[in-house]
Amino acid sequence: MLYSAVPAQQKRADFRAALASGKTLQFPGAFNGVSAKLIQDKGFDGVYVSGAVTSADLGLPDIGLTTLSEMSLRAKQIARLVDVPVLADADTGFGEMLNLARTIQEFEDAGVAGIHIEDQVNPKRCGHLDGKAVVDEHTATQRIASAARARRDSNFVIMARTDIRAVEGLPATLDRIRALEDAGADAIFPEALMSLDEFEAVRAATSLPILANMTEFGKGQLYTKQQLHDVGVNLVIYPVSLLRAAMGAAERALDSLRSHGTLESEVGNMQTRSRLYELLDYEGYNDFDSSIFNFKLSPDQ
Numbered sequence: 559m560l561y562s563a564v565p566a567q568q569k570r571a572d573f574r575a576a577l578a579s580g581k582t583l584q585f586p587g588a589f590n591g592v593s594a595k596l597i598q599d600k601g602f603d604g605v606y607v608s609g610a611v612t613s614a615d616l617g618l619p620d621i622g623l624t625t626l627s628e629m630s631l632r633a634k635q636i637a638r639l640v641d642v643p644v645l646a647d648a649d650t651g652f653g654e655m656l657n658l659a660r661t662i663q664e665f666e667d668a669g670v671a672g673i674h675i676e677d678q679v680n681p682k683r684c685g686h687l688d689g690k691a692v693v694d695e696h697t698a699t700q701r702i703a704s705a706a707r708a709r710r711d712s713n714f715v716i717m718a719r720t721d722i723r724a725v726e727g728l729p730a731t732l733d734r735i736r737a738l739e740d741a742g743a744d745a746i747f748p749e750a751l752m753s754l755d756e757f758e759a760v761r762a763a764t765s766l767p768i769l770a771n772m773t774e775f776g777k778g779q780l781y782t783k784q785q786l787h788d789v790g791v792n793l794v795i796y797p798v799s800l801l802r803a804a805m806g807a808a809e810r811a812l813d814s815l816r817s818h819g820t821l822e823s824e825v826g827n828m829q830t831r832s833r834l835y836e837l838l839d840y841e842g843y844n845d846f847d848s849s850i851f852n853f854k855l856s857p858d859q
């Protein structure tokens with residue numbers, strides 16, 4: 559009922575252990591609370607909270623318009639619902655070094671297991687758009703060092719994302735990753751790599767866990783979990799996938815309603831009332847108040 563009973567400290571310890579396990583973890587991106595519960599219900603290792611999705615949720619493009627308050631609130635709303643670890647997108651850290659320190663503590667208080675901070679210049683943009691620019695190595699490493707210094711729970715994972723591949727190429731990416739590791743990063747998110755060979759090169763350049771971003775309609779190809787495992791990837795995110803799937807279904811349903819004047823033909827594609835109630839655990843609330851779930855749903859509901 560209500561929220562997860564697993565303390566944030568435990569989820570962080572679990573996340574660390576999972577990253578060190580040699581497994582390839584899969585974290586789909588939740589686009590709201592109940593989708594986070596669905597991800598957990600389906601047995602995934604964790605949940606990702608995406609800046610792109612949170613921006614879209616507000617009807618905004620992913621170009622650095624969302625604020626620390628908006629992102630950390632969304633992260634908290636999701637982290638408290640699930641027992642599995644949550645990784646959140648902290649963009650460029652929402653300001654300069656002191657802001658970044660505050661960002662870390664806000665996300666710690668939100669109960670997430672870790673965040674990633676990128677080396678784009680402000681204002682950042684989606685990593686799969688053209689025209690990105692990155693900060694110099696000194697600024698990039700300072701961001702990570704400030705983040706590591708600000709955390710109060712040593713298990714809180716500070717992942718360094720670098721966007722340098724699309725700007726300066728692979729050799730610069732490998733240099734940047736080594737510098738980010740030296741600055742105290744716990745894990746590396748090499749954004750927009752162009753092939754599995756490039757993941758292998760990153761694997762050879764660092765001993766830290768690495769993340770692969772399997773975002774659709776991006777710069778790179780979509781690889782399977784096994785392919786990514788074989789090149790040494792530790793964690794895969796599918797950041798916007800569920801939002802895209804849900805919005806695709808929503809478009810089809812709206813088109814159908816426009817042409818037929820009813821949603822009758824779409825009902826078979828919809829999540830049922832009983833499945834929604836199951837995910838929201840209506841029944842569990844009866845322990846508190848037995849009048850809440852005192853109705854019966856028929857099998858087709």
Ligand SMILES: C[C@](O)(C(=O)O)[C@H](CC(=O)O)C(=O)O
Pocket residue numbers: 607608609610611620647683684685686771773774776797798
């Ligand atoms: C991972 C990402 O930072 C996000 O906000 O989800 C985006 C995803 C996307 O726009 O597809 C990114 O910059 O890759």
Ligand SMILES: [Mg+2]
Pocket residue numbers: 608609610620647649684
């Ligand atoms: Mg993002």
